[in-house]
Amino acid sequence: MKHMTDTTVxxxxxxxxxxxxxxxxxxxxxxxxxxxFTSLLGPSGCGKSTTLRIMAGLDQPTSGRILLxxxxxxxxxxxxxxxxxxxxxxxxxxxxxxxxxxxxxLAMRHMTRWERLPMASRLFGSAHRKxxxxxxxxxxxxxxxxxxxxxxxxxxxxxxGQKQRVALGRALVRDPVMFLLDEPLSNLDAxxxxxxxxxxxxxxxxxxxxxxxxxxxxxxAMSMSSKVVVMMDGVLxxxxxxRDLYERPATSRVAGFVGTHPINLVDxxxxxxxxxxxxxxxxxxxxxLPEKAVLGIRPEHLKPDPAGxxxxxxxxxxxxxxxxxxxxxxxxxxxxxxxxxxxxRPPAPGNLLxxxxxxxxxxxxxxxxxxxxxxxxxxxxx
Numbered sequence: 001m002k003h004m005t006d007t008t009v010x011x012x013x014x015x016x017x018x019x020x021x022x023x024x025x026x027x028x029x030x031x032x033x034x035x036x037f038t039s040l041l042g043p044s045g046c047g048k049s050t051t052l053r054i055m056a057g058l059d060q061p062t063s064g065r066i067l068l069x070x071x072x073x074x075x076x077x078x079x080x081x082x083x084x085x086x087x088x089x090x091x092x093x094x095x096x097x098x099x100x101x102x103x104x105x106l107a108m109r110h111m112t113r114w115e116r117l118p119m120a121s122r123l124f125g126s127a128h129r130k131x132x133x134x135x136x137x138x139x140x141x142x143x144x145x146x147x148x149x150x151x152x153x154x155x156x157x158x159x160x161g162q163k164q165r166v167a168l169g170r171a172l173v174r175d176p177v178m179f180l181l182d183e184p185l186s187n188l189d190a191x192x193x194x195x196x197x198x199x200x201x202x203x204x205x206x207x208x209x210x211x212x213x214x215x216x217x218x219x220x221a222m223s224m225s226s227k228v229v230v231m232m233d234g235v236l237x238x239x240x241x242x243r244d245l246y247e248r249p250a251t252s253r254v255a256g257f258v259g260t261h262p263i264n265l266v267d268x269x270x271x272x273x274x275x276x277x278x279x280x281x282x283x284x285x286x287x288x289l290p291e292k293a294v295l296g297i298r299p300e301h302l303k304p305d306p307a308g309x310x311x312x313x314x315x316x317x318x319x320x321x322x323x324x325x326x327x328x329x330x331x332x333x334x335x336x337x338x339x340x341x342x343x344x345r346p347p348a349p350g351n352l353l354x355x356x357x358x359x360x361x362x363x364x365x366x367x368x369x370x371x372x373x374x375x376x377x378x379x380x381x382x
Contacts, residue, residue, distance in 0.1 A: 007034045008070075009178055009210050010055060010083075015064035017050055018134070024050050026125065026234045028064070032178065032210050037201075039213045039221035042231035043257070048214045049182055051231070055212060056085045056180050068177065084171035086181045092155040098166050099138050099151040105174040106135045123242045141169045145199075161192050168203065178210040185220065199225055218258055226299050232256050252365040254298045261325075264302065264336040266295045266365065278330055281309035282359065282377040289375055292367035297357055300324070302338040304346075305356030309379070312336055314353055317346050328353065 002339045008031045015028040025047045032038055032055075040048040054066065066074045073081050084105075092101050142148045145165045153174070155163060171179055181200075201224050204211050206288040215221050221228050222242040229236045230245065235334040238250040249255035254262045268279050270289055275282055279295060299382060302310070304326070312328035315335075324340045338355050347353070359377040366373055 008032070009034050012051070012055070013065040013067065015051070015054060015066070015353075017047070017054065017059070017201035017228060018062045024234050025054075025061070028236060030229060030239070031238065032212055033227075035208050035229055037204050037211045037213065037225050038227045038229060039215055039225040040201040040229050040231055041215060041218055041221040042237075043055075043216060046232040048216075048231045050161040050240075052085075052180050052182050052212060052214050055082050056083055058085070060153055065375060073307050082177050084174060084179050084241075086167050086171050086179065087182045088183045088186055090155075090167045090187075092163060092166060092170075096154070097151065098142070098147065098153050098155075098158070099135070101240075102138045102141060102151075102169040102173050103134045105170060106137060109110070110265055115300045115330040126379070138169075138348040141173045144172070145203075152231070160188050160353060164188065164196060164201075168200075170298070172203070172207070176209065178212065179207075181211065181213045183214055183216070185215075192293045193220075219260060228258075230257065232257075248372070249296070249363060249369075250297060252294055252370040254364070255363055259298055261299045261337065263296045263298050266292045266297070266334055267332075267366075268295050268328065268337065268364075278310050279377070280382055282294050285378045285382050286375045287373060289373065290366045290368065291363075293373065293375075294365045294367045296363035296365060297336075297361060300339050302336070302355050302357050304338065304340050304344065304353055306354055308354040308356030310336075310355040310357075312338075312353055312355055314346060314349050314351050316349055326353070328355075368382075 010032045012028050012030045015025055016023065017025040022324060030050060040051060042048050050059060054061050057076060057080070061074070065072055068081055080087065083208050096104070140149065140152070143149055145168060147162060147165045147169065150158065150162060155166070158166065167184070185196050188196060197220060213221070213224065225242060227239065228242055228245055232253060238245060238254045245254065245258045249258060252265060254267065266278065268275055270291065275284065312330050315327045315329060317327070318325040320342070322342045324342060324344050324346065326338045326340060326346065327335070328338065329335050343345070359379055362377045364373040364375050365371065
């Protein structure tokens, strides 16, 4: 078994989760390091939210171990683990003020049932002192999040972004071991999501605590994370830095999921270890090729070039200002996309274009397994 390092806050060991006959998670092994920002990225239904709920103690694995600072916490509740969960729906109490919503975890943890009664502060000196301490902590957190002036409002009086900050405040106020966030920005509009991404990144820097962030939006995962965990069909498809995933995807499925624009995947015919069209101008270097291969080339790395090795027919053009997105198809009908500078003047649809790319930008995958091939491309001499 892999040993935990001194910086590991939480570790999942061979976590499996079944609902009846359906296996949602299959032997998940994952470590969350102190101070890290880890994103669980994947399509809907891949098991990322179930993984987060198991981390939080809101769900139990069918088998496997959950270690928190080396201690097995599988039987402990979320409050006993002292991990904070931020939900997609905010989960604010509508009848409580912002201050009361934020204070709630402190009251539940540090005050007895009697001390939490509305008149308790007048009857018990301990309740009065704890209320004052809680109020001070609430103000500190509210000021950090820029919502100090909203403490007297009710959730119905808040915008979506303000509600999200209140939910973050409620998680932050208890000084948790780690933060678990389940698609917290999905209910916000595009502009506010970008702003809240910046605020979450800054909050992570200020607290120094590990964040685990569930999202299906790869732009969120790539822009905020120190480590990205790509999940597909209940397994971990790849773990790495955003740069690792972008530059060296482990499989064609990972390559197709990571990146602002979907990667072009092109079947490559092989004959006696050599490429046929459309890669006839290149030769393989390195490991031997399988019987069938797939070329992956990102649209941003494929550009119009009179000397380019790929020929494709133009279908339509999207003008994006600084760039032009070209939609084309190869001779066999495979659709591909390429980029050009914003001042590029494309020919009319139906015309044949030569497209070029740098050989080191190409990814090769086994067409059967989808696994990355340690084979690179080299341009043949003219």
